[in-house]
Amino acid sequence: MLIGIDVGGTYTDGVAVNEEGEILAVAKYPTLRDNLLESLTGCLDQVMSGLSPLQVKRVSVSTTLLTNAVLQDKLEKTALLVIPGPGLDPTVLPFGVRPNVVAGAIDFRGRELAPVQPAQVKSLLMELIEAGHSGVAVAGKFAQRNNSHELKVESYALEHYPGLRVELSHRLCGSLNFPRRANTTYLTASSRTLFRHFLDQLEAGIRTRGITAPLYVLKADGGTLPLAAAARTPVETVYSGPAASVLGVLALLPEAETAVVMDIGGSTTDLGLILDGKPLLSSRGAEIGLFKTQVHSFAVTSANVGGDTPVEVVGGRINLGERRCGPAYCLGGSAPTPTDALRYLGLCEHGSLELAREGMESLASSLAVAPPEAARAVMEQVVERIATSFRQMVQCWEDEPAYRVWEVLHPHRMKRFKIFGVGGAAQGITPLVAEQLEAQWEAPEIGRVANALGAALAVPTFSCSLRADTGAGLYSIAETGVQLPWPNGRGGMEQARNLLSKHFRQRAWELGLTAAAGEITREEVFNVVRDSVTEGRIIEIGMELKAGVMTRVKGEERQ
Amino acid sequence: MKQVGLLFFPAFDWSLGNSHPEREERLLYTRDQIFEEGIMDLPQYREYAPKLAREKDVARTHALLPGPEHILTPPHLVAAGGTLTLAKALMDGEIERGFAMVRPPGHHAMHTVYGNRGFCTINNVAVLANFLRHEYGLKRIAIVDTDVHHGDGTQDIFYHDPNVLYISIHQDGRTLYPGSGFTGERGGPRAWGQTLNIPLPPGTGDDGLLYVLEELVLPALAEFKPELVINSAGQDNHFTDPLANMQITAKGYGDLTRLLKPDLAVLEGGYAIETALPYVNLAILLAMAGMDYAGINEEYPAPVDTVPLSMIKPLVESVRTMKTKAPPLREWHTAERGVFYDTEYIWEKRSEKIKGCLDCPGLHLTYTGSGRAPGPRPEHLVIRLPFDTCPSCRLEAEKTLAEAQKRGSFRTVYWQDQAGDRFFYLDGQIREMKDG
Ligand SMILES: [Zn+2]
Numbered sequence A: 001m002l003i004g005i006d007v008g009g010t011y012t013d014g015v016a017v018n019e020e021g022e023i024l025a026v027a028k029y030p031t032l033r034d035n036l037l038e039s040l041t042g043c044l045d046q047v048m049s050g051l052s053p054l055q056v057k058r059v060s061v062s063t064t065l066l067t068n069a070v071l072q073d074k075l076e077k078t079a080l081l082v083i084p085g086p087g088l089d090p091t092v093l094p095f096g097v098r099p100n101v102v103a104g105a106i107d108f109r110g111r112e113l114a115p116v117q118p119a120q121v122k123s124l125l126m127e128l129i130e131a132g133h134s135g136v137a138v139a140g141k142f143a144q145r146n147n148s149h150e151l152k153v154e155s156y157a158l159e160h161y162p163g164l165r166v167e168l169s170h171r172l173c174g175s176l177n178f179p180r181r182a183n184t185t186y187l188t189a190s191s192r193t194l195f196r197h198f199l200d201q202l203e204a205g206i207r208t209r210g211i212t213a214p215l216y217v218l219k220a221d222g223g224t225l226p227l228a229a230a231a232r233t234p235v236e237t238v239y240s241g242p243a244a245s246v247l248g249v250l251a252l253l254p255e256a257e258t259a260v261v262m263d264i265g266g267s268t269t270d271l272g273l274i275l276d277g278k279p280l281l282s283s284r285g286a287e288i289g290l291f292k293t294q295v296h297s298f299a300v301t302s303a304n305v306g307g308d309t310p311v312e313v314v315g316g317r318i319n320l321g322e323r324r325c326g327p328a329y330c331l332g333g334s335a336p337t338p339t340d341a342l343r344y345l346g347l348c349e350h351g352s353l354e355l356a357r358e359g360m361e362s363l364a365s366s367l368a369v370a371p372p373e374a375a376r377a378v379m380e381q382v383v384e385r386i387a388t389s390f391r392q393m394v395q396c397w398e399d400e401p402a403y404r405v406w407e408v409l410h411p412h413r414m415k416r417f418k419i420f421g422v423g424g425a426a427q428g429i430t431p432l433v434a435e436q437l438e439a440q441w442e443a444p445e446i447g448r449v450a451n452a453l454g455a456a457l458a459v460p461t462f463s464c465s466l467r468a469d470t471g472a473g474l475y476s477i478a479e480t481g482v483q484l485p486w487p488n489g490r491g492g493m494e495q496a497r498n499l500l501s502k503h504f505r506q507r508a509w510e511l512g513l514t515a516a517a518g519e520i521t522r523e524e525v526f527n528v529v530r531d532s533v534t535e536g537r538i539i540e541i542g543m544e545l546k547a548g549v550m551t552r553v554k555g556e557e558r559q
Numbered sequence B: 001m002k003q004v005g006l007l008f009f010p011a012f013d014w015s016l017g018n019s020h021p022e023r024e025e026r027l028l029y030t031r032d033q034i035f036e037e038g039i040m041d042l043p044q045y046r047e048y049a050p051k052l053a054r055e056k057d058v059a060r061t062h063a064l065l066p067g068p069e070h071i072l073t074p075p076h077l078v079a080a081g082g083t084l085t086l087a088k089a090l091m092d093g094e095i096e097r098g099f100a101m102v103r104p105p106g107h108h109a110m111h112t113v114y115g116n117r118g119f120c121t122i123n124n125v126a127v128l129a130n131f132l133r134h135e136y137g138l139k140r141i142a143i144v145d146t147d148v149h150h151g152d153g154t155q156d157i158f159y160h161d162p163n164v165l166y167i168s169i170h171q172d173g174r175t176l177y178p179g180s181g182f183t184g185e186r187g188g189p190r191a192w193g194q195t196l197n198i199p200l201p202p203g204t205g206d207d208g209l210l211y212v213l214e215e216l217v218l219p220a221l222a223e224f225k226p227e228l229v230i231n232s233a234g235q236d237n238h239f240t241d242p243l244a245n246m247q248i249t250a251k252g253y254g255d256l257t258r259l260l261k262p263d264l265a266v267l268e269g270g271y272a273i274e275t276a277l278p279y280v281n282l283a284i285l286l287a288m289a290g291m292d293y294a295g296i297n298e299e300y301p302a303p304v305d306t307v308p309l310s311m312i313k314p315l316v317e318s319v320r321t322m323k324t325k326a327p328p329l330r331e332w333h334t335a336e337r338g339v340f341y342d343t344e345y346i347w348e349k350r351s352e353k354i355k356g357c358l359d360c361p362g363l364h365l366t367y368t369g370s371g372r373a374p375g376p377r378p379e380h381l382v383i384r385l386p387f388d389t390c391p392s393c394r395l396e397a398e399k400t401l402a403e404a405q406k407r408g409s410f411r412t413v414y415w416q417d418q419a420g421d422r423f424f425y426l427d428g429q430i431r432e433m434k435d436g
């Protein structure tokens, strides 16, 4: 039996499912804004009532802890140190916090252009510690090609300030994009203690309930990681809620289906894409508040409209508000909302029909039309907002940059798709959106807990990328920051593959995963030619354990 | 804020040969630098993906002989198409200006094309200019070519076109491929002065280049009043370029771009792929967005022994005071030339007849042939009806076509009607060039 729990803004959803894809229990528990732990354990108790803790094989949770910490500024006081070298003025780069510039420079092939200056680092650290920082995040431009400058800053810091929290960018992520790497490092450094503390409490809470099964945490890329591994990279757990919904839908769809996942919440509608059975990943990385990061995440677009979006009449037209002000009128709120329109039109059954009618009548009188017409006008606007976001999302995917001739000759094109609605008002809104987009649709009852289902069934994910510069005699692994001499010999790509799969297995073991089989997702070789002589090769190769679900939910469960 | 469009197309899966300068590796370090800087995340930039150019987009500019299927390959259509993608974004008001960082390059590709010349097959910039004229009705376009090599292809395409100003700054043709681009090449009689060549001595540095820009290029632009300025942005003037001998730095390229303010820049050559391209491309990008590029430093020490300004000044003076009288207009102007395709070892021989017309740029007839040795026989006829062709030139063109068809003396006749936007090859059958 697998347990999944997703902490959302309003509700914490839970589900218990067995390995054959039969759903055993579902739960909805109000989220306590200031006590995520209590929300999680409360929901768990609801799910487990009537089930034996000994039957549990795995518990996976997705939390908003990190997102909340960033948005509510609850991070630990941490300084960002950057080593930008020559190039763009670092003050214009998109760092989420003020950067402190350290001298030194590395170029794109990992050659040192200018050394780190110990005296400068020393006075800078002293200043920062006096200002009350308990940790530093260090990120150098091209540190993924040569980590020596970051290591020097670290050893210097630890030598003079033992106990200082130090996080280095090359150990966390290695894609090209120095500001994003810096931001990722900063968020990791400033949230790790907080997150660790939370996970410890969570683990204790679950253990006291007699569950001895391993605990997993869901990530933005729709994969899970064991608690201990997740604790090292808390930033990867952002936006795991929307990812959970996409995965939940994946479990509810037949294999290799193409679908738009539409998760309708109170204030926003999240849209995700499943293409031929594979969730679409964002090409750049998650953005959390002011922080653009290198965190792999599903490409999820938010339309600024949900069941509780306030509706008013402005200039003789229906106008949707920009933010939620409370529940729907029919559920005791103060303004009419799309939920009221749906209730009035008989497209959903929540709330008081009487109040919904009152809400629509007030809109109708301002518009000088009949109430049903007003309700339909509201829904037209809602559908239009969602459809616009959907078109932007597809456009964005179709317009993704291409760097190879092959890619231009095989462009991304959206084919026939189905709209899969989940969340509160899904059954009312999905058919309307489907009609507008001329698509088929589905919005089964179980979709209410698709998020928890996704968490329960998610498989582990991770990636491992190797870059070798055989002329320089070096190779590195982007995700772990390992930098090693390239073994002699003329192995080329074959050798790179072997080394990569060795590091891949090693990383799986470090993350606490067993029997992980990776898939090669990218292979690129460049001959390095100088004066007409081939000096070596630059090889870039990536291996991934991709997002997916352990099992699909059985047909009869979907009704 | 209006953004700068960036179209980066490094063609990581295409080369002219394993160790050819035009190989997969060429823009690899440029990618490293601009991606690592996080340029694409800055609000000043917007990245675009290339769309394929259509047959017609190429047909409007080139006669591909003996037929397009022998010449065109997907990489050319992507590189040319990429510049058109940015042009659309510019004309639709999405961006303030744009940089198409594409390969393969184009400025050595001429009006008639038998294959690859100087690493170029399709002239991206010329295709772009003619696309803007057809698609958006632009009347006056200026092309400023700052590649170290003379852009003989672009010059050839617009030599008789009074509505395209072509300015080339390059290393003196006596010292460098392709050996042309002298000050006396000033355009055909109907386009006299609309070609401006400024050959510079090897060793010219930033100060010399900027002097030329301020004293010759900017005034020429001000006089011509183009609706749009395109920069053929070759980067082989850099002091580390292996194929040329100039002394320009990345900052020099930044200054050049800041002063020139091109609406669209298109990458041409530049083969110092580690020591120049990452920095020069970055400098151009920053300058286009009005951002500070002073922090860009090549790892190599800056050049010291540049040609003194005192040597550049008289040269500029002599260009400025060149006699400006156009040659007299005759009924037909003729020109004979041989063209050598270095990459593919093809000789082309061409005779051109341009009608001296007062009402339009003049019907343009080209008799051309190719072979493996100099002086091949002409076997193809290209009939070009320029933008704004007058009725009498059109009549003459139709007569020429009918005659050629009747006599059947040409292997191929290419009908290039820029004014009517109709293009076809006639070689036993009619093959129309399409929009799709
Ligand atoms: Zn060149």
Ligand SMILES: [Zn+2]
Pocket: B357, B358, B359, B360, B361, B362, B363, B389, B390, B391, B392, B393, B394
């Ligand atoms: Zn005429």
